[in-house]
Amino acid sequence: MNISFWHKFKRKRLAVIGATVVLSLILLSLAAPLIAPCDPQAQNLELRIKPPSWAHPLGTDEYGRDVLSRMLYGGRISLSVGFVAVGISLSIGLFLGALAGYFGGWVDQVIMRTVDVVLCIPTLFLILMLIVFLGPNLLNIMVIIGLTSWTELSRLVRAEFLTLKQRDYVSAARASGARDRKIIFRHILPNALAPVFVSATFGIAGAILIESGLSFLGLGVQPPVPSWGNILTSGKDYITQAWWMTLSPGIAIFLTVLGYNLLGDSLRDILDPRLTVGDEHA
Amino acid sequence: MPEILSLRQLRVAFPRAEGAAVNVVRGADLETNPGQTLGLVGESGSGKSMTALAIMGLTPFSAQVSGSARYHGRELVGLREPEYEKIRGAGISIVFQDPSTSLNPVLTIEQQLLETIQTHREISQKDARNLAIESLRSMDIPSPEKRINDYAHQLSGGMKQRILISMALACEPDCLILDEPTTALDVTVQAQILDLVERIQSFNQVSVILISHDLGIVSEISDKVAVMYAGRIVEQGPTADILNVSRHPYTRGLLSSIPELGAPKKTLATIPGFPLNPAELPSGCPFHPRCSRVQAICRQQDPDIRHEQDQAFACWNPEPQHG
Numbered sequence: 001m002n003i004s005f006w007h008k009f010k011r012k013r014l015a016v017i018g019a020t021v022v023l024s025l026i027l028l029s030l031a032a033p034l035i036a037p038c039d040p041q042a043q044n045l046e047l048r049i050k051p052p053s054w055a056h057p058l059g060t061d062e063y064g065r066d067v068l069s070r071m072l073y074g075g076r077i078s079l080s081v082g083f084v085a086v087g088i089s090l091s092i093g094l095f096l097g098a099l100a101g102y103f104g105g106w107v108d109q110v111i112m113r114t115v116d117v118v119l120c121i122p123t124l125f126l127i128l129m130l131i132v133f134l135g136p137n138l139l140n141i142m143v144i145i146g147l148t149s150w151t152e153l154s155r156l157v158r159a160e161f162l163t164l165k166q167r168d169y170v171s172a173a174r175a176s177g178a179r180d181r182k183i184i185f186r187h188i189l190p191n192a193l194a195p196v197f198v199s200a201t202f203g204i205a206g207a208i209l210i211e212s213g214l215s216f217l218g219l220g221v222q223p224p225v226p227s228w229g230n231i232l233t234s235g236k237d238y239i240t241q242a243w244w245m246t247l248s249p250g251i252a253i254f255l256t257v258l259g260y261n262l263l264g265d266s267l268r269d270i271l272d273p274r275l276t277v278g279d280e281h282a
Numbered sequence: 283m284p285e286i287l288s289l290r291q292l293r294v295a296f297p298r299a300e301g302a303a304v305n306v307v308r309g310a311d312l313e314t315n316p317g318q319t320l321g322l323v324g325e326s327g328s329g330k331s332m333t334a335l336a337i338m339g340l341t342p343f344s345a346q347v348s349g350s351a352r353y354h355g356r357e358l359v360g361l362r363e364p365e366y367e368k369i370r371g372a373g374i375s376i377v378f379q380d381p382s383t384s385l386n387p388v389l390t391i392e393q394q395l396l397e398t399i400q401t402h403r404e405i406s407q408k409d410a411r412n413l414a415i416e417s418l419r420s421m422d423i424p425s426p427e428k429r430i431n432d433y434a435h436q437l438s439g440g441m442k443q444r445i446l447i448s449m450a451l452a453c454e455p456d457c458l459i460l461d462e463p464t465t466a467l468d469v470t471v472q473a474q475i476l477d478l479v480e481r482i483q484s485f486n487q488v489s490v491i492l493i494s495h496d497l498g499i500v501s502e503i504s505d506k507v508a509v510m511y512a513g514r515i516v517e518q519g520p521t522a523d524i525l526n527v528s529r530h531p532y533t534r535g536l537l538s539s540i541p542e543l544g545a546p547k548k549t550l551a552t553i554p555g556f557p558l559n560p561a562e563l564p565s566g567c568p569f570h571p572r573c574s575r576v577q578a579i580c581r582q583q584d585p586d587i588r589h590e591q592d593q594a595f596a597c598w599n600p601e602p603q604h605g
Contacts, residue, residue, distance in 0.1 A: 104343065105343070167383060168378050168379075168380060168383040168384040169383065169384050169385055169386040169387075171340060171378065171384075172376075172378060172384045172385075172446070172449075173386070173394075173397075174340060174370070175338055175340060175370055175371065175375065175376045175378075175450075176370060176371035176375065176397075176398040176401065176449065176450070176453075177367045177368065177369075177370040177371035177372060177398070177401045177402060177453075178367075178397065178398075178401060179367060179401075182397070182401075186389070186397070187386050187389075190388040190389075191386070191387065191388055
């Protein structure tokens with residue numbers, strides 16, 4: 001990544017939009033304690049289900065809690081689930097994919113057949129089952145999403161390794177006496193990272209969506225701790241009277257996923273040399 | 283003179299799911315001496331690069347290497363990987379054909395050079411860096427202390443090839459294999475690289491194996507020439523003999539197809555037919571379908587190597603010694 005990367009990035013409108021959305025959501029969640037007008041869990045039963053006002057810009061919920069504050073704190077949950085889950089799946093996917101692609105043979109067979117088996121099980125149901133067994137808390141959710149989403153990444157990394165290990169500079173490194181470990185981590189891995197970044201960006205969006213879904217089903221982060229999914233759930237009972245309770249988390253989830261997907265998409269365009277030959281405008 | 287590298291009946295075969303294995307190298311005999319350059323010539327698919335890879339122990343996973351390749355008397359065929367790693371780069375080095383793909387695009391020249399040096403030597407970062415700069419300087423690279431921070435894409439093809447050669451020589455191996463080192467370069471740079479190779483070879487007493495499909499280039503700087511055809515060394519001998527009194531019709535064919543500068547214009551001589559597919563070798567001498575001196579026996583039996591004076595060749599009906 002160098003000057004030409006930033007040059008291309010700046011010229012891609014969708015990349016800039018995606019990055020702006022993602023960055024501002026990250027900043028807003030990080031700054032939640034500073035900018036939230038109220039305590040997200042403080043109830044005020046006199047102010048139940050009030051529409052947006054100056055004091056409560058996004059209205060209040062059925063316990064009179066400030067929806068904006070709950071949204072900001074909920075963003076922290078979504079983002080941490082996104083990053084930690086992808087971090088876990090990235091580590092597993094990179095490691096297993098690298099082993100399979102580099103060594104080939106029976107190592108490859110064992111790892112890739114395991115991937116096939118894991119892919120056979122519908123992910124959402126696997127997650128639901130594990131959550132039911134292990135209990136719905138933030139750590140479990142992050143770990144379980146991470147543990148069930150590494151398969152595609154490992155296939156991607158394996159494919160990259162399969163092509164990259166044939167490169168002349170890999171033979172040259174081996175010809176100068178380099179060990180396998182050095183070749184894998186120093187010579188091949190850095191060259192394989194571009195598509196991995198792209199896939200990780202999509203992965204964050206996916207993890208956030210899964211967490212919201214789990215929370216919506218009541219198997220995610222448990223109330224009163226706010227998460228976008230459980231704000232949405234509690235709002236759905238009042239959807240005919242209090243549109244603001246469902247609209248805000250809906251829009252937030254939509255924007256976040258859209259932001260990460262736009263970013264991932266444009267990163268792929270920028271980082272893939274085969275796609276950058278022609279027109280670079282988005 | 284003790285030889286550095288000696289190959290005896292070296293074979294590389296690729297087994298197939300169906301049918302017989304494909305023999306890419308079919309019994310190569312070679313030796314190299316310190317301070318000498320051996321030219322290994324042949325057309326595409328003749329097995330010359332595979333011979334080099336077999337020496338380095340870098341043949342593809344599915345290849346079966348047999349026969350013998352000794353480095354200072356030590357058997358390389360079947361050598362365990364950790365032992366081989368100590369020889370690669372420190373004892374025998376190789377420079378590949380295309381300099382533009384042989385450098386890692388995400389690492390600087392310094393990182394790659396230092397890595398090679400520190401793989402084989404216990405040496406501080408600073409000393410390694412100085413050594414790297416010196417080795418670049420000896421390759422005629424201008425302002426090496428600046429170039430060392432560059433990435434591959436910032437350098438020209440000739441520059442990259444010099445860097446690769448200096449990388450190959452950084453740990454002072456006594457055997458250097460150059461696999462078509464000039465094929466991807468233009469003619470003037472080609473000449474510079476060849477000069478460099480000659481200098482290295484005489485200065486460091488390195489034994490060089492120069493692989494090329496261009497007998498012209500090889501004959502310029504080699505002491506000995508070996509000609510490969512269909513995985514076999516069909517003729518070898520001192521360069522002057524090969525150029526003047528080659529015995530194998532294939533060598534003659536190669537020689538007559540080198541264009542001569544300033545010679546009157548005429549149609550360039552060619553060898554009829556096509557290079558062989560190693561999976562479908564004809565019976566007998568594999569060159570017989572293209573040979574002008576073919577006899578009945580050529581179609582039935584592959585000739586053994588014959589030694590006459592300093593030359594060795596595999597032909598039933600060799601060209602006469604004079605004429």
